[in-house]
Amino acid sequence: MNVLGRDDGGDGASDGEDRPPAMVRLGTFLARDGSDGAAVGIDADSPHAAVVFGKRGTGKSYTLGVIAEELADATGVAPVVVDPMGVFDGLTEIGGRVVEPVIRPAEVPASVWPDLVGLDPTDGPGSLLWRVVADAVETAGNDGDSPSIESLRWAVSETDAPDRTRRAVRNHLRLAESWGVFDAAAPPVTSFAASGDPTVLDLSGVPESAAGAVVRAVARGLYDARVNGTVDRLPWLLVDEAHAFFDGVADPALRTLLTRGRAPGVSIVCATQRPSALPAVAVSQSDLLVAHRLTAGPDVDALAAAEATYLSGDLAARLPTGVGEALVVDDASETAHAVRVRERRTPHGGENPRASDTEAARTGRSTERAEQPTRAERSRGR
Numbered sequence: 001m002n003v004l005g006r007d008d009g010g011d012g013a014s015d016g017e018d019r020p021p022a023m024v025r026l027g028t029f030l031a032r033d034g035s036d037g038a039a040v041g042i043d044a045d046s047p048h049a050a051v052v053f054g055k056r057g058t059g060k061s062y063t064l065g066v067i068a069e070e071l072a073d074a075t076g077v078a079p080v081v082v083d084p085m086g087v088f089d090g091l092t093e094i095g096g097r098v099v100e101p102v103i104r105p106a107e108v109p110a111s112v113w114p115d116l117v118g119l120d121p122t123d124g125p126g127s128l129l130w131r132v133v134a135d136a137v138e139t140a141g142n143d144g145d146s147p148s149i150e151s152l153r154w155a156v157s158e159t160d161a162p163d164r165t166r167r168a169v170r171n172h173l174r175l176a177e178s179w180g181v182f183d184a185a186a187p188p189v190t191s192f193a194a195s196g197d198p199t200v201l202d203l204s205g206v207p208e209s210a211a212g213a214v215v216r217a218v219a220r221g222l223y224d225a226r227v228n229g230t231v232d233r234l235p236w237l238l239v240d241e242a243h244a245f246f247d248g249v250a251d252p253a254l255r256t257l258l259t260r261g262r263a264p265g266v267s268i269v270c271a272t273q274r275p276s277a278l279p280a281v282a283v284s285q286s287d288l289l290v291a292h293r294l295t296a297g298p299d300v301d302a303l304a305a306a307e308a309t310y311l312s313g314d315l316a317a318r319l320p321t322g323v324g325e326a327l328v329v330d331d332a333s334e335t336a337h338a339v340r341v342r343e344r345r346t347p348h349g350g351e352n353p354r355a356s357d358t359e360a361a362r363t364g365r366s367t368e369r370a371e372q373p374t375r376a377e378r379s380r381g382r
């Protein structure tokens, strides 16, 4: 097995230790004539920052799923999947768990709260919220206790700020409460890295700001836990539709993982169909790049940032075109290889819906129409 991402380009075999170093079996090398070559994997023994690019339907989420399946088998790691489209629940077949994306209010820093709920931190309401959260978190203590949103609202009422300011802050807190992602009694985000089974954070249907808050809390929480030595396993944060999270409150935490995550042992894999919407650091800091087919001009241009000196020629011209095929650029071995990503062993939830799979197509259109009242029938009160 050829293993990319490893300085010695190792073969994945044991080096005398009891267990072979952790590895992700990605698939096979893809020869120029389209035939399959030798098996190829990605190192998972050391932490990595990686990006997975590709236009819609080329296999990004599928590839992320393959990586999650492999990490589930590896020792010493803890895969956490950020799933904005709800397509990773198939991982439950190999012991994964889909969790409600619920975090403690204290897991979002006080300084971020104004932005999170749409208040200007330099205005009266924004600065009041910042202060109230900071005080409440301090009062709750250092052992991870968190104030509830309700207690924050109460604390706002107790301040001597003008009525209008207090009302505005309470209303914004009510909005945050309605997202359903905050619970003072939620398990800490570090619990997601307690086991080696994949944890899937199902963010489908969660409002964008709330999803950003969850991703921020998880990314930062895992990073801090490794820095403090409170999490033993090496977390891998797999972020699908990553461009959506670099646009809001999760951005600094994701950048921290990209630029500094490897030192304490946190890996990040960002998948997106819009590489041009990721910050430049996502490409420049990644040591592994998996590029499925891209066609949009700015997205192809974003690849240019990855064209390190060791790569001769134009990366875009080397992108394979088939679904599930990708070019893997590996900083460690300073090489780029066309790869065919292996098939999933758990169901992939991202299949495009087909008209031919619908009940209507199977049973015939007339049946369905007979059951549906026409607009005229509805207006006659049928």
Ligand SMILES: Nc1ncnc2c1ncn2[C@@H]1O[C@H](COP(=O)(O)OP(=O)(O)OP(=O)(O)O)[C@@H](O)[C@H]1O
Binding pocket: 054, 055, 056, 057, 058, 059, 060, 061, 062, 063, 273, 323, 324, 325, 340, 341, 342, 343, 344, 348, 350, 351, 352
């Ligand atoms: N390695 C692969 N082997 C076999 N089939 C694959 C592979 N990769 C992708 N596919 C097929 O292609 C389909 C689309 O893949 P996927 O859902 O990952 O696309 P995507 O690039 O994430 O698209 P989107 O941006 O819409 O989420 C999958 O449902 C699967 O049927």
